[in-house]
Amino acid sequence: MAEVMPDRKGSATGIKDVERRYPISWSGLSHTVSLRGGRSKAIVSNVSGHCDPGQMMAIMGPSGCGKTSLLDLLGGRVGSGTTSGEILIGCKQHPANIRKIVSYVTQEDSLLTCFTVRETLRYASRLAAIPSRAREEAIQEVIVQMGLLVCADTRVGDPLIKGISGGQKRRLSIAIELLHRSPILLLDEPTSGLDSTAAMQVIEHLRDVAQKGHTVVMSIHQASSRAYGLFDSLCLLSKGQQVYFGPTTDVAIEHFAAQGHECPRYSNPAEFFLDVINTDFGAENGGARLEGLVRAFEKSELASSMREALRQQEIPQDGGVSRESAGPFRQFAVLLLRMLHMNWKNPYIFGVRLAMYIALAFMVGTMYYDVGEVARGGEPVAAAAAATSLLALLFYVQAFLVFMSVAILPFFLEIRDVFRRERANGQITCLPYVLADFLAGLPGVTLIALISTMLVVWLANLNGFAQFFANLLLSLIVAESLMHVIGAAQPHYIIGMAFGAGLFGMFMLCEGFMVKPQDIPDGWVWGYYLAFHTYSFEWFVHNQFDDGTLVGEAVLKSFEMEDVDPLRNALILSAYAAVFQAAYFMVLKVFHTGKR
Numbered sequence: 377m378a379e380v381m382p383d384r385k386g387s388a389t390g391i392k393d394v395e396r397r398y399p400i401s402w403s404g405l406s407h408t409v410s411l412r413g414g415r416s417k418a419i420v421s422n423v424s425g426h427c428d429p430g431q432m433m434a435i436m437g438p439s440g441c442g443k444t445s446l447l448d449l450l451g452g453r454v455g456s457g458t459t460s461g462e463i464l465i466g467c468k469q470h471p472a473n474i475r476k477i478v479s480y481v482t483q484e485d486s487l488l489t490c491f492t493v494r495e496t497l498r499y500a501s502r503l504a505a506i507p508s509r510a511r512e513e514a515i516q517e518v519i520v521q522m523g524l525l526v527c528a529d530t531r532v533g534d535p536l537i538k539g540i541s542g543g544q545k546r547r548l549s550i551a552i553e554l555l556h557r558s559p560i561l562l563l564d565e566p567t568s569g570l571d572s573t574a575a576m577q578v579i580e581h582l583r584d585v586a587q588k589g590h591t592v593v594m595s596i597h598q599a600s601s602r603a604y605g606l607f608d609s610l611c612l613l614s615k616g617q618q619v620y621f622g623p624t625t626d627v628a629i630e631h632f633a634a635q636g637h638e639c640p641r642y643s644n645p646a647e648f649f650l651d652v653i654n655t656d657f658g659a660e661n662g663g664a665r666l667e668g669l670v671r672a673f674e675k676s677e678l679a680s681s682m683r684e685a686l687r688q689q690e691i692p693q694d695g696g697v698s699r700e701s702a703g704p705f706r707q708f709a710v711l712l713l714r715m716l717h718m719n720w721k722n723p724y725i726f727g728v729r730l731a732m733y734i735a736l737a738f739m740v741g742t743m744y745y746d747v748g749e750v751a752r753g754g755e756p757v758a759a760a761a762a763a764t765s766l767l768a769l770l771f772y773v774q775a776f777l778v779f780m781s782v783a784i785l786p787f788f789l790e791i792r793d794v795f796r797r798e799r800a801n802g803q804i805t806c807l808p809y810v811l812a813d814f815l816a817g818l819p820g821v822t823l824i825a826l827i828s829t830m831l832v833v834w835l836a837n838l839n840g841f842a843q844f845f846a847n848l849l850l851s852l853i854v855a856e857s858l859m860h861v862i863g864a865a866q867p868h869y870i871i872g873m874a875f876g877a878g879l880f881g882m883f884m885l886c887e888g889f890m891v892k893p894q895d896i897p898d899g900w901v902w903g904y905y906l907a908f909h910t911y912s913f914e915w916f917v918h919n920q921f922d923d924g925t926l927v928g929e930a931v932l933k934s935f936e937m938e939d940v941d942p943l944r945n946a947l948i949l950s951a952y953a954a955v956f957q958a959a960y961f962m963v964l965k966v967f968h969t970g971k972r
C-alpha cells in the first residue's frame with residue numbers, strides 16, 4: 377500500500393522509467409446528476425476501492441452501470457453534478473499536479489488523421505520531453521508493445537483517406553499515453569473494437585506496464601478468462617452500486633458462491649459475474665437480488681479489509697516529481713512544427729481554399745477588367761460609372777473573400793479534440809497552443825491574400841497594391857481569429873457554421889456599403905461600429921479613391937470617408953485580431969478542460 381521505490385532498471389523508454397509510484401484510492405464515492413423536471417439520478421453510489429503501483433485493476437459491470445463515470449471521477453474529469461466521498465492520488469486529495477500524475481485514455485480516440493502512427497508518436501514523445509537520443513527507441517518499443525508494427529507507417533486516416541482500423545486507433549491512443557510515462561494510467565474500454573487476440577495482447581502489455589510500477593485501472597466490457605486472470609483486482613458495479621471489490625482469484629468466486637451464485641466449473645468467472653449482476657433484461661427479482669449482493673458485499677470480510685487498506689492510504693506521503701513534460705517554449709516549438717507539418721500533409725484542405733480564392737479573385741479581376749483605369753482617366757460619365765463598379769468590387773472583396781474564412785471550421789474541430797485530450801492529460805497548456813496555432817496559420821493566409829491581391833489589383837487596375845494586400849491580409853486574420861473563437865465555443869460544427877455565417881452576414885450589411893454610414897438607422901449604428909468589416913471597407917475605399925481625381929474626391933465625400941487614416945484602421949484591425957485571439961485563449965482555458 378505504501379509508496380514503493382521505483383525500479384531503476386531498464387532503458388529510457390516509455391514504460392520503464394516511473395520516477396515515482398502513486399497509488400490511487402477512493403472511498404464512499406457517489407455522484408449524482410440533475411435531470412429535467414427537477415429529478416436527480418445517482419450515477420455512482422458509495423463506491424470504494426484502491427489500486428496500488430504495480431497492480432492492474434478492472435472495473436466491470438453491465439452497460440450503463442457507471443464504469444466510465446467512475447473513471448471520470450478518478451481522473452478529475454467530471455464537470456457537472458454533485459460528488460461526495462474522497463479520492464486520494466498518491467495519498468493526497470486533489471494534488472496540484474494531478475494532470476502530470478494521471479493519464480486517461482478515454483473511449484473516444486482523438487487523433488490527428490493526417491499523421492502516420494510513427495509520426496503521431498514522434499510528436500507525443502517530443503511533448504513528453506523524452507531526450508532525443510532515446511526517442512526513436514522509446515517509440516519503437518511502444519509500437520511493438522501495442523502491436524502497431526504492421527501499420528507504423530500508415531496514416532491514422534479519415535473518412536476520405538482510409539487509414540488504420542478502429543482497434544489500431546485504440547492501441548495508438550494507449551501508446552501515446554505510455555510514452556508520457558504517467559504513474560497512474562486510467563483506461564476506458566481499451567479493448568473495445570479489438571478482436572480477442574488483440575484484446576488479450578493489449579491487456580498483457582498493460583500488465584507489463586503495471587509491473588514496471590505504474591498503477592493501471594481500466595474499465596472493460598468483456599474479458600476472456602485468460603485476460604481476467606491477468607488483473608490483480610476487480611471492481612464490479614451494477615446500476616452505480618458496488619457489488620464486489622477484491623482480488624480476481626478464487627476469493628471472488630467464493631464470495632459469489634457464499635451468496636448462492638456458484639460459478640460453474642470451466643466457465644469464465646468474468647462472464648458469470650456479469651450474468652449474475654445484470655438486471656437490465658428483466659431478470660426475475662433482479663432488483664432484490666442486486667440489493668442483496670450490494671448488502672452482502674458491504675458486510676463481507678472483503679469490504680472490511682478494503683476499508684483497512686483505505687485507512688492506510690490516508691497516511692500522508694511525501695509529494696514528488698510526477699513525470700517529465702515539455703515546458704511552454706518546447707510545447708510551442710513542437711506544436712508549431714506539428715501544425716505546419718499538418719498543413720503540409722493536408723494539401724487538399726488548404727489547396728481547395730486557395731483554389732477557390734484564386735478562381736474568385738480571377739473572376740473579379742476579369743469581370744472588372746481595367747475598371748480602375750477608366751475611373752481614373754475616363755470621361756466624367758464613364759469615370760463615375762466605373763467608380764460605382766469599383767465600390768461594388770471593393771465590397772465584394774471585403775465581404776465575400778473574408779466570409780470564406782467560415783470554411784476553416786470543420787478542420788478546426790479535429791484539432792480541438794486533440795487539444796482537449798492533450799491538455800486534460802497535462803501534456804500541453806493553452807498559451808503555447810494558441811500562439812502556435814496563430815503562427816501556423818499565417819503562411820497560408822498570407823499566400824491567399826497575396827495571390828488574391830495580385831489578381832484583383834493588377835487585372836482591375838486598382839490603386840495601392842501594398843495597402844490593398846495589407847488590408848486583405850489583416851481582415852482575413854481577424855476573420856480566421858473570430859472563427860477560432862466560434863469553433864472553440866460551439867458544441868457542433870453546424871451550429872458554428874450557422875453562427876459564423878450569420879455574424880458575417882450581419883457585419884456585411886452594416887459595413888457602410890449597402891447603406892451608407894450616415895444613412896444607417898440609429899438603432900443599427902452599433903452594428904456599423906462593431907463590425908470589423910467597417911474599418912476594412914473604409915480602408916479599401918480610401919485606398920482606391922484617395923487618388924486626387926474628381927471622381928475619387930466625390931466618392932470619398934459621399935461616404936464621408938475623406939479623413940480615413942489607413943494606419944488607424946490597420947491598428948483597429950490588429951486590435952480585433954488580438955482580442956479574438958485572447959477570447960480564443962479564454963474559451964479554451966475555461967471550457968476545454970477535458971471535464972464532462
Ligand SMILES: Nc1ncnc2c1ncn2[C@@H]1O[C@H](COP(=O)(O)OP(=O)(O)OP(=O)(O)O)[C@@H](O)[C@H]1O
Nearest residue numbers: 409417419437438439440441442443444445446456
Ligand atoms: N451527465 C449525465 N447526465 C445524465 N445521465 C448520465 C450522465 N452521465 C452518465 N449518465 C448515465 O449514467 C449511467 C452510467 O453511465 P456510464 O457512461 O458511466 O456507464 P458505463 O458503465 O461506462 O456504460 P458503457 O459500458 O455502456 O460505456 C448511464 O445510464 C448514463 O446514461
